[in-house]
Structure formats: structure tokens, C-alpha cells
Amino acid sequence: MSKEPAYRAADGMGVPVSRSKGLLSFLRDIVVVILIALVVSFLVKTFLVRSFFIPSGSMEDTLAVDDRILVDELTPRFTGYDRGDVVVFRDPGGWLPQISPPSRSPLADGFDRFLTVIGLSAADSDEHLVKRIIGLPGDHVECCNSLGQITVNGSPIDESAYIKLPSDSAPASALEFDVVVPDNALWVLGDNRNRSQDSRYHQEEPGAGFVPLENVVGRSFIITWPFERWSTIDSHPEVFNSVRDATTNDDGE
Structure with missing residues (x-):
């Protein structure tokens, strides 16, 4: 058989x-x-977190050039933003120089864009900026007082926990300003104060230096690369503990 x-x-x-x-x-x-x-990956990138790399030294020493960070897109949608948060936002218009992108083949460019869409690359990092929130909607932000400090709603803030200045005696900003943050906007500054083209330097533009909340991608919360720099990104809320609410007048009423 x-x-x-x-x-x-x-x-x-x-x-x-x-x-x-x-x-x-x-x-x-x-x-x-x-x-x-x-x-x-696409859903995570769209609704939860995004990856960005840091192209400049404007946030040193908190963030270094070529650091890769993760940005929380979800939580701020429910909690909003706080003073001290380090945020990533789209250029409000005229903040970034017009630089021709490096020459790449259409295939390489398309592949990198595809990876960015699904959250595995950060090809659009150079179209965004990263700064620290100093003023929220309604805040009166002024620089500088007699000690060289920024005041928010009349309260001076000690930024020594994160600010980088050319000397210990240098004021918190070499450029003076006195602004009230409009609704649905933020006043942002770089930690490397004398090397940051932030809100201070765009007051003559249509947006008056303010960042619309609709332009904000989210709150930076962790450095993921290089590995030796892995750490959380501190908002230093203690710096702003003494700041009164924008609706509170000088008599505390």
C-alpha cells in the first residue's frame, strides 16, 4: 500500500x-x-506625543543642540499650560529665517516626510521653535526691575534655576519690554537669554511677539537622545509661585 x-x-x-x-x-x-x-505610531504622534530635535542653542543649558525631545500633545488639551512650561510651537510668522532646505532626492525627502507623519522622524523640527512660557493670557510681563529681574503681574521672578546669562550681574534681558499678554496667546523666552530670538525681538511684527495658543504643539517633557542626556525637562514651577493671578490687583482683591 x-x-x-x-x-x-x-x-x-x-x-x-x-x-x-x-x-x-x-x-x-x-x-x-x-x-x-x-x-x-500615527495615532500616537497625532494625539499623544511627538518627537523633535533641537537645532539651536537658544534653550541652553536646559536643552542642547541636537537633543531629541518628546512633546506631550494630549495633557495640555485638558489642563492648559503653566508659566515655566517648555513648549514647542509653529512659527507665528517671521520668527525663523528663510533658509533653503538641503538638496535631497525626492525619494529621500518623501521617505523622511512619511516617517515624520507616523512619528518616527522629526523632519519638520526646523519649522518649529522651543521656548519657555513666561507670560500667560492676561499677564503683565515687564523687564527689568532695579535688580535686573523680570516681573509678572508685579511679582519679580528669580530665574537662576534655568537662565543662562553672560555674567551673574547681567539683567534677565538685555532688551527691555512691558507687555500684557492677550487672550489665547503666550509670551515666551529662551533660557539662553542673550542667544534667543524670542518674543522680545518680534514686537514690531503683526503678532507683536506673542505666540497664539493654536500654534503650540505641546509641552516638552523628556530628553530622549543622546542617551547620556536622558532626563525629564523641568518646568521649575517654584520660580512662579509668588506670581499673582492676572485678575488680582495690587491690593490683592
Whole structure:
């Protein structure tokens, strides 16, 4: 009596049919897993967190050039922003210089953009800025008092926890300003105060130096790369503990 063959008839490639179906099933499963991973990455990037790299030294020593950071997009939608938060935002208009992008093949550029869409790259980092919030909507922000400090709603703030100045005696800003932050906007400054083109330097532009809240991507919360710089990003809320609410007058009423 003849034995049953180990496999059914071979397909046109000379591979037994059952083995061929097993290979196709395996490849199908791999494709499904990859598609699911891409969809999850896209959803995470769109609604939860995004990755950015730091192109300049305007936030030193909090953030260094080429640091890669994660930005929380979700939480601020419910809690809003606080003074001291380090935020990433789209250029309000005229803040970034017009620089021609490096020449790359359409294939390389398209692939990098695709990775950015799903959150695996940060090709659009040079279209965004990162600064620290000093003034919230309604805040009266002024610089500087007799000690060289910025005041928010009349209260001086000691920024020594994060600010970088050319000397200990230097004022918190070499450029004086006196502004009231409008509704749905922020007043932001870089930690490396004398090397940051921030709100102070755009007061003559249509947006008067304020960042619309709709331009804010989210709150930076962690440095992920280089590995030796892995750390959380401190908002230093203690710096602003003495700041009164914008609606409170000088008599505390």
C-alpha cells in the first residue's frame, strides 16, 4: 500500500503547495503587524506625543543642540499650560529665517516626510521653535526691575534655576519690554537669554511677539537622545509661585 505524500502537488515554483501557503500566510501576518504599528505610531504622534530635535542653542543649558525631545500633545488639551512650561510651537510668522532646505532626492525627502507623519522622524523640527512660557493670557510681563529681574503681574521672578546669562550681574534681558499678554496667546523666552530670538525681538511684527495658543504643539517633557542626556525637562514651577493671578490687583482683591 502506497504512503500519502508528505506534501500535495508542488506549485509552479517547485515549492510544495502547503509550504507555499504557509510562507504567504507568514508574509501576510508580517505586513499586518507593520501596518498596525504604523497606524499606532500615527495615532500616537497625532494625539499623544511627538518627537523633535533641537537645532539651536537658544534653550541652553536646559536643552542642547541636537537633543531629541518628546512633546506631550494630549495633557495640555485638558489642563492648559503653566508659566515655566517648555513648549514647542509653529512659527507665528517671521520668527525663523528663510533658509533653503538641503538638496535631497525626492525619494529621500518623501521617505523622511512619511516617517515624520507616523512619528518616527522629526523632519519638520526646523519649522518649529522651543521656548519657555513666561507670560500667560492676561499677564503683565515687564523687564527689568532695579535688580535686573523680570516681573509678572508685579511679582519679580528669580530665574537662576534655568537662565543662562553672560555674567551673574547681567539683567534677565538685555532688551527691555512691558507687555500684557492677550487672550489665547503666550509670551515666551529662551533660557539662553542673550542667544534667543524670542518674543522680545518680534514686537514690531503683526503678532507683536506673542505666540497664539493654536500654534503650540505641546509641552516638552523628556530628553530622549543622546542617551547620556536622558532626563525629564523641568518646568521649575517654584520660580512662579509668588506670581499673582492676572485678575488680582495690587491690593490683592
